[in-house]
Amino acid sequence: MVHQESTGFCQVCNKNMLLRRKGTNHILHLILSLITGGLWIIIWVLVTIKVGGWRCTTCGTKSARDLLR
Numbered sequence: 001m002v003h004q005e006s007t008g009f010c011q012v013c014n015k016n017m018l019l020r021r022k023g024t025n026h027i028l029h030l031i032l033s034l035i036t037g038g039l040w041i042i043i044w045v046l047v048t049i050k051v052g053g054w055r056c057t058t059c060g061t062k063s064a065r066d067l068l069r
């Protein structure tokens with residue numbers, strides 16, 4: 001599983017921390033979108049919103065960055 005890393009503000013640690021989330025395989029989703037004639041884009045968006053939660057690597061709390069992305 002690919003992970004993406006970024007920095008952002010953690011409300012629990014009360015400072016900017018290293019954040020991590022599960023990466024989305026966008027190439028796979030692109031191929032599936034082409035095969036299904038675009039219908040897969042709906043699932044692609046849902047997966048990206050649900051799975052793409054930024055979490056603080058120190059305390060594991062979901063970051064407010066979720067609301068921005």
Ligand SMILES: [Zn+2]
Pocket residue numbers: 010011012013014017056057058059060061
């Ligand atoms: Zn934290």
